[in-house]
Amino acid sequence: MSDDMDMEPIPEQPTRHRGSDADLRPYRGAPAVDRYKEARRLEEQVKRDEEAKREAKKREDERLEAKRQERQRRKEEEARKKAEDEDRKQREIIAEIKQRAEATATEARRKAAERERLRLEEQEAARREQFRREEEARREQFEREEAARKADLDRLETMRMIAEAEAAREEERRQKIAEEAAAERRREEEAEQRRVEIQRKEGELAARAAEVRRREEAEAREREKKMVEEAQAEARR
Structure with missing residues (x-):
């Protein structure tokens, strides 16, 4: 070593092992030997410090x-x-929409059944009235024929008037039935339009829920990325 140039020669002494402290016995107490030992001690201390740092970093990681x-x-x-909350809310909204649609359809069917019942009752009443009128006409005709054949012209006139009135009533009844049928068709078309609108709203709600889920997943990925970057930055520090 260069630091040993100022030392006086010391007779060679036997050593136990090359590289051990026995090699330094002839120089024990010399400044160069002390510096060498101190250097080795510091090197060992540095190694222990580095190992402790690695262990601390590992525990921190x-x-x-x-x-x-x-x-x-x-x-x-x-x-x-x-x-799960979004799915539950979506199911509740869809269930409510379906319930309202079913209630509307049920009410429409009930009204249609009621209208049909009224129509059949009116038809039956008209038939009975027609039968009664026919019976009354035949009776009057018989009475008039029996009373005086000379009233044939008056009877024929009366029959003509009755027939015209009946035709007018029949025409009025047919017109009323046609108007009711048209109104029924309009109500059915309105019910169909409401059903289509409900289906459209259901589709919009499903699309909106899917968009919310995609946005939340994107936000979750962004937050995860930021947390990983923060953790890496903290680990580097």
Whole structure:
């Protein structure tokens, strides 16, 4: 060593092993030997410090990783709960829409049945009235024929007037039936339009729920990316 140039020669002494402290016995107490020992001690201390730092960094990395995994678990749990809430709300909205649609259809069927019943009752009443009138006409005709054949002209005139009145009533009845049929068709068309509108709203709600889920997933990925970057930055520090 260059530091040994100012030392006086010392007789060679036997050594136990090359490179051990026995090699330094002839120089024990010399400044160069002390510096060598101090250097070796410092080197060992540096190695121990570096090993301690690596262990500390490893423990810190494990702690950060555990913290990140816990944040990730909580975030996934929150996202799962939120998605379940959204699905539940969506199902409730759809159930309510279907319930309203079924109530509307039931009411429409009830009204249609009521109108049909009234129509059949009116038809039966008209038939009975027609039968009664026919019977009355035959009776009057018989009485008139028996009373005086000379009233044939008056009877024929009366029959003509009765026939015209009956035709007018029949025409009025047919017109009323046609108007009711037209009104029924309009109501059915309105019910169909409401059904189509309900289906459209259901589709819009489903699309909106899907968009919300996609946006939440994107936000969750962004938050995860930021947390990973923060964890890496903290690990580098």
